Amino acid sequence: MKQTTYTLLLLSACTLLFSACAQKKPYAYPNYDIIKPKKVCEPNRENIQVLLASYLGKPYVWAEEGPDAFDCSGLTYNIYGSMGIDIPRVAREQAKMGKTIQFENLHYGDLIFFGNTNKKSNRINHVGMYLGEGWFAHASSKDRKVTISHFEKEPKYFKRIKVCKRYLSKNERAKYMNCDVPLQKMKSTSTRYTTPWKAGMRLPKKAVPG
Numbered sequence: 001m002k003q004t005t006y007t008l009l010l011l012s013a014c015t016l017l018f019s020a021c022a023q024k025k026p027y028a029y030p031n032y033d034i035i036k037p038k039k040v041c042e043p044n045r046e047n048i049q050v051l052l053a054s055y056l057g058k059p060y061v062w063a064e065e066g067p068d069a070f071d072c073s074g075l076t077y078n079i080y081g082s083m084g085i086d087i088p089r090v091a092r093e094q095a096k097m098g099k100t101i102q103f104e105n106l107h108y109g110d111l112i113f114f115g116n117t118n119k120k121s122n123r124i125n126h127v128g129m130y131l132g133e134g135w136f137a138h139a140s141s142k143d144r145k146v147t148i149s150h151f152e153k154e155p156k157y158f159k160r161i162k163v164c165k166r167y168l169s170k171n172e173r174a175k176y177m178n179c180d181v182p183l184q185k186m187k188s189t190s191t192r193y194t195t196p197w198k199a200g201m202r203l204p205k206k207a208v209p210g
Helices: 002-021 045-055 072-081
Strands: 111-114 126-132 135-140 145-150 161-166
Touching: 045 072, 072 126, 072 135
Parallel strands: none
Antiparallel strands: 111 126, 111 161, 126 135, 135 145
8 A cells, every 4th residue: 555655656746747847938038949840841932932921920029930920030940940941040050051142143032141231241130031033031120020121122231241042952852951160059949848929929129139
């Protein structure tokens, strides 16, 4: 009888311990936990278009990678990750991967990395996805949402371009996952352990925390 009671108590303690370990962290701004997206489709440009269309208009929230809010690199991280193409989480690391492409050779789905207008500076602070004919999509801290912009209408973006990268070949048969320099290691998690920003939550007053 004593042995049975001891066994039951031990099992209860283990259950409580594992339940506590799996408790989901409540959302707090900014949420720097990197939530890795699940693969939901194959890597091709039609699926890029479908995913992007579903995210247009969703709010910009710093450090979020969706599905209800994004920052600039969170958007690109989510779209490629949802197709099973693992790229780094932040823009400066994303820019180290893939095939370097000249601006005039950009194709739908290629990424454009931006910095300031100083040509001597290689610092990257923004990323967008090229759509063709001068249009690109991005999670804009200025517009506070996922939106589409055009280089002719907003020429300052053109002056800020630092590098353009391609992860998926034009014929969609190859993936360009080579790295120019070593990548910074970043630990990812899932919604089982942390809570992303969700629709209905209050939006932060500042686009980027001070």
